[in-house]
Amino acid sequence: MSDIAILVVEDEPLILLDLETALQEAGFLVVGVPNAEAAVEAFDEDPSKFAGRLTDIRLGSGESGWEIARHVRRGNSSLPVVYISGDSADLWGSEGVPDSVMIVKPFFLPQIITALSTLLNQQHPTAANGGEPSH
Amino acid sequence: MSDIAILVVEDEPLILLDLETALQEAGFLVVGVPNAEAAVEAFDEDPSKFAGRLTDIRLGSGESGWEIARHVRRGNSSLPVVYISGDSADLWGSEGVPDSVMIVKPFFLPQIITALSTLLNQQHPTAANGGEPSH
């Protein structure tokens, strides 16, 4: 029913697989990437493809999830952003972007589905849609 | 666990089937109708049966989803209302009812489940229940 996707950024392959599987089973289309460089590249190639972003904070040697979030928000100032983290969660108040959700590890998978859905539903009608005709 | 249902109004049979299937798998009871006339008739026959309403905006030749929403809200002023639309979404600010959710096409199915659940949970306890005894 849609050609839009959620960009999932997670450097641990098994956790990335878990997140992709859970989101797909719930009904989301997902593009998973393992690091910040791939996340920025995927987003910049086609910003209109991504309806939201889910990201771990620590991503190995490159940029952190905080920086990727600011990058994508410069391209789309109201794009839904969900962070997941353990020990970086208390930095959300200073490093996070407005109207984002911080999910603290350990967490339950439905929290992610509800966080993404709620942020998607709060977007202003005109902002979330390029105006393509449909019923 | 309930004898209440969500009224789903959608004039495209395949999309209606998708919506009905997704809502039922999530745990909702659903009554699907293909146009405004059937929607109003189903609602007026037993208003207390419906705990919420999900509607497309454009519904062929009859009334639009905007008008059906106002009709059901005149019968139950806090009934959860979720609209789905593509090109009519920017009219939500002038044609929608208060405390409703506009989901813009293209969308993901969990957005609808979260929108309905959130609106149902926000209802005032005394308003959502006819007072039938239960534990």
Next chain:
Amino acid sequence: MSDIAILVVEDEPLILLDLETALQEAGFLVVGVPNAEAAVEAFDEDPSKFAGRLTDIRLGSGESGWEIARHVRRGNSSLPVVYISGDSADLWGSEGVPDSVMIVKPFFLPQIITALSTLLNQQHPTAANGGEPSH
């Protein structure tokens, strides 16, 4: 992905089983107990184990769900609390705790999943996590 659980308190065995099954299928870990005494005992044994609580109001001869909620909030002042009830729902305004959700019977199971997920996501990062290292 987590060693935390939702404490579910319900004195009717069949409804308890329904709730446990629905929450587990959605991705929650669940500890179900049949009465207030068992609920308080389970919580006091390891308060940090429980990320949230779902409770019926009427629980046979012991304490009610209102009292259990106050008990667990004295141990963790921001623990997510979801009540389900039928005829006691109108007492929520005087007997419930702040930032809780009252789900009125009859209800749909996704309402519970959304209520728990939303409350979990609204917790302050520092409050929801004991600080264990993770990515």
Next chain:
Amino acid sequence: MSDIAILVVEDEPLILLDLETALQEAGFLVVGVPNAEAAVEAFDEDPSKFAGRLTDIRLGSGESGWEIARHVRRGNSSLPVVYISGDSADLWGSEGVPDSVMIVKPFFLPQIITALSTLLNQQHPTAANGGEPSH
């Protein structure tokens, strides 16, 4: 500090004077009009002048406050709208516009100031401003 104003629509001269005085003392610029015709004319002449609208529901023989609100929202889909009414308040659920506030008579004047301020602050940055340079 601003050349924008709140449009106040009220057909009883003494109440209109009360509202104008209270809003001006609080720090708002106000344009008061006594009926629907004057409200629509003032708005259509310069839609960008008005940052919000406060309206009574019953306005004598012309259009009601419900219709004026839909009219201004067709010109600016996120314009803050605050209704005040006594016996028409229960129609808000079917006749009101989304993200509006219904203030029920009798009321206290700070409710109006808080309602307008809260709605103005919730607007998306890009929507509320024509982009004129300032610090």
Next chain:
Amino acid sequence: MSDIAILVVEDEPLILLDLETALQEAGFLVVGVPNAEAAVEAFDEDPSKFAGRLTDIRLGSGESGWEIARHVRRGNSSLPVVYISGDSADLWGSEGVPDSVMIVKPFFLPQIITALSTLLNQQHPTAANGGEPSH
């Protein structure tokens, strides 16, 4: 413009005077009482007179602000309740009522005005008004 009032409960005469003055200057009608007994008596004599309640937690030898709040909510399940306290504030999560505001000392007076106004504006239209005719 109204015959309704805010019930203010505070056992320190100078603070009570400050609160009464600030609320009256802002546009509220106020009934101030120095202890729990007088608060309950004033409320029970004419529950429909009070549109909201502001209370200190510690009130000398009688009942606390927590108990008064539950008492008035049993009479009106959605009455706006604002607590002010210093060292009792961390008990709000277990002892407060839903949809109330806890203002922590030290505080600024506009916090109280905004808290009361916001809660009054969030009430459902039909709940806040006895239906007396007005424009």
Next chain:
Amino acid sequence: MSDIAILVVEDEPLILLDLETALQEAGFLVVGVPNAEAAVEAFDEDPSKFAGRLTDIRLGSGESGWEIARHVRRGNSSLPVVYISGDSADLWGSEGVPDSVMIVKPFFLPQIITALSTLLNQQHPTAANGGEPSH
């Protein structure tokens, strides 16, 4: 009634004076500073003195309001932050901090009072208070 203050950062002396006067008349204690350097110095000298921060974005040659906000949030992760700006407002989605308010120029002074009061009232009781005894 309090020894806490709002830190106001604005490089135009006349606007700073307007903001200080309006906040003081409303009941706030205010410390006004003309640039980023003075803002950081005042905050670092006594972080517990400041209950909230109001800042212009462009502040001459030094750091911007975005950077000051991140600085103070690193010291107090839930400190209320209100930004005012004209042409920088559309950067709030990428440069702002979570749970902050962006007020777009031109604006009305009550918007600032409501924004600060609302953020102060939303803080968790235990976070907003150092625990000093009071009634």
